[in-house]
Amino acid sequence: MDADRVQIMMGNQAAAAGALAAGCTFYAGYPITPSSEIMEILAAELPERGGVFIQMEDEIASISAVIGASWAGARAMTATSGPGLSLMMEGVGYAAMTETPCVIVDVQRAGPATGQATRIGAGDILQARFGSHGDYCPIALSPWSVQEMYDLTARAFDLAERFRVPVFVLADEGVGHLRESLELHGEIEIARRRRDPSAPPFGTDSPDGVPPMPAFGDGARLMVTGSTHDEWGYRRVDHPEVHARLVERLNRKVLDHTAEIARWDERLCDDASLVVLAYGFTARSALAAVKQLRAEGVRAGLLRLETLWPFPEDAVTALSGRVDALLVPEMNRGQVALLARACARCPVHGLSQTDGEVIEPERIAERAREVLA
DSSP states (O other): OOSSOEEEEEHHHHHHHHHHHTTOOEEEEOOOTTTHHHHHHHHHHHHHTTOEEEEOSSHHHHHHHHHHHHHTTOOEEEEEOHHHHHHHHHHHHHHHHTTOOEEEEEEEEEOSTTOEEEEEOOOOHHHHHHSSSSSOOOEEEOOOSHHHHHHHHHHHHHHHHHHTSEEEEEEEHHHHTOEEEEEOOSSOOOOOOOOOTTSOTTOOOSTTOOOOOOOTTSSOOOOOOSSOBOTTSOBOTTOHHHHHHHHHHHHHHHHTTHHHHOOEEEESOTTOSEEEEEOTTHHHHHHHHHHHHHHTTOOEEEEEESEEESOOHHHHHHHHTTSSEEEEEESSSSHHHHHHHHHOSSOEEEEEOOSSSOOOHHHHHHHHHHHHO
C-alpha cells in the first residue's frame, strides 16, 4: 500500500492498513464475521514486513497471545466480533490489571449470542467498558467512516502505548463493509513506551500515572500477575492499601486524561433546540436526518461521539444545557442513551432498533418530530 494517496477501500481493509501504518508487528486472532477481512489482510502483510501472524484456536487464546507478544515488545492487536469479544473478556481484565498495551478491533454484529452473523448491530458498547469484572478503565473509539477506520485504528495503538491499556475500536458491520475513499498517510508516529528495566514497572510518581514497561529480555526481573501486586510486581493479595492504590491509579491514569483522549464532533449545534447524539454508522443517518430537519425549518444539530470510553460527559453536559432535548438513535436497546441520561441537563429520548438493519434517516427525523411535538 503506497503512502500519501487516496484509495477506495473497505472499512475492514482500512483498519488493517491503519494498524500497519502504526507499526503493528503482531496479530493473533480467530476468523469471525464480520471482521475476517482484517485478519486475512494481516495474514498476508505482516510476514512480508517482518511481523508475526498467528491464527489461534479461539478468541481466548488470541487475546492471551496478544498480551504475551506485547510483553515481548511487540505492537500487538486482534480483531473480532461480539461472540469473540465475550470470550476475550477475562483476558481484557488481565491486560488492564497488568497494564498491557493492546488493540482490539470489534466489528459489531446483531446479538446477543451468535445472533445474526452478517447483520449490523451496536450492542457491545457497555461490554467494552464493563465486560470484565472489577474496576478498570479501557479506552474505546467509534469510527463512522472508512477514513476513521484507518485513522482510529492507528490512534488506538498510540493510546495503548501511551497509557498502557487495552484500547477498543468499536466499529460495526456497516462501517466494516462500507467502501469509500480515504487518504493513506504512510507510517504514522506512535508513542513509544518507556522501557527502563531499572524502574518499577507497576508504579510511578509521574503525574500521568503510567510507569515504564520493559520487555522480556531487557534485563528487568519481571513478574506479571493478575493478582494484586506492588510497584515491582510482587503479589500483595492481603494488603488493602496496596490494592486500593493500584486500582485507583489504573483508573485515574485514563480518567485524568479524558480531556485529551475524548473527541467528538458538533455540527449545526450553535442554535439547535434538539440535538441528535449519535456514534458509529448510525451517525451517518443522523447527519442526513439533521439536514432534512433543517430544510424543514427545525433547529436540529448533531453531536457525534468519536470516543465512547472514557465517556465525554463534559461535552454532553455542556451541550445539553443549551438545548431542549437530546435524541439518541442506537442499534441496541439504549446503551449510550443510558449514559447520556446520567449527565444531561435536558430530557434524553432514545430510538432503539435491533433488527439487524441500518437505522434510516427518515426514522430518526420522524422520531425527532415526535420529540419536538
